[in-house]
Amino acid sequence: MPFQTVARPQRLDRLDAFRGIAMVWMTLYHFSFDLNHFGYIHQNFYDDPRWTLQRTAIVSLFLLAAGMGQAVAVRQGQTWPRFWRRWAQVAGCALLVSLGSWWMFHERFIYFGVLHGMAVMLLMTRWLLLRGWMRKGRGIVWGAALIVLAFLLPQALAHSAPLWLTDLLNSRWLNWLGLITHKPLTEDYVPLLPWLGIMWWGASFAQWLLARHPAALAGTSGADGLAKLGRWSLSYYMLHQPILVGLFISLAALRHIA
Known part of the structure; x- marks a missing residue:
């Protein structure tokens, strides 16, 4: 079935609300992280499953929504100039x-976090969608293959690859691929493997919904606040942490004065 071209893309409230749920959860997570960073609580955000599993779930929601959004955009006939404008916003x-995290975390700065990964994954996902390679659920199969590969290949490399190759794959030049044998020193790390598979799941699932149950995404969400938040997800993402950190710094200054 040919893609439908529309003059102005239609917002899908339920998809926006789904993205909004991820934003709210992310805010609560980052608020807790900041409490820990400024010494109000004492938690291990790097190894404790209570926190690491939450991070995995939040990133998964973001990438599922991004994949679904790309499927909708292609279905609605989004032009390349419009795509590139949005992509430039994500990349910028x-x-x-990266710059803000370098100021705050220094050597643990974010050089390939969720936005960096998303910028690369969006290009690959759109290219495959336009060529029809994700129809009939193929994105689900490919996504699962990438996730399995992300777990099995690094183990094989660790046991059989020469040291120079594993060192290269673990370096910042190539660890964005995800073929690592140890976690890099950074505050946020979202490599292509396995996360590209999650975006492909979202794109394939949205294609199935649009073909079989279009009202599932287009209907009223019943959560207008979440839908509005989801429409401004990038702006909110960029602003929420500076505001939270600024509040904590201001609170620390007031306590010092008192």
Whole structure:
């Protein structure tokens, strides 16, 4: 079935609300992280499953929504100039995240976090969608293959690959691929493997919904606040942490004065 071209893309409230849920959860997570960073609580955000599993779930929601959004955009006939404008916003914000995190975390700065990964994954996902390679659920199969590969291949490399190759794959030059044998020193890390598979799941699932149950995404969400938040997800993502950190710094200054 040919893609339908529309003059102005239609917002899908339920998809926006789904993205909004991820934003709310992310805010609560980052608020807890900041409480820990400024010494109000004492938690291990890097190894404790209570926190690491939450991070995995939040990133998964973001990438599922991004994949679904790309499927909708292609279905609605989004032009390349419009795509590139949005992509440039994501890539530009990724650069700002790197700069801001370098100021805050120094050697643990974010060089390939969720926005960096998303910028690369969006290009690959759109290219496959336009060529029809994700129809009939193929994105689900490919996504699962990438996730399995992300777990099995690094183990094989660790046992059989020469040291120079594993060192290269673990370096910042190539660890964005995800073929690592140890976690890099960074505050946020979202490599292509396995996360590209999650975005492909979202794109394939949205294609199935649009073909079989279009009202599932287009209907009223019943959560207008979440839907509005989801429509401004990138702006909110970029602003929420500076605001939270600014509040904590201001609170610390007031306590010092008192």
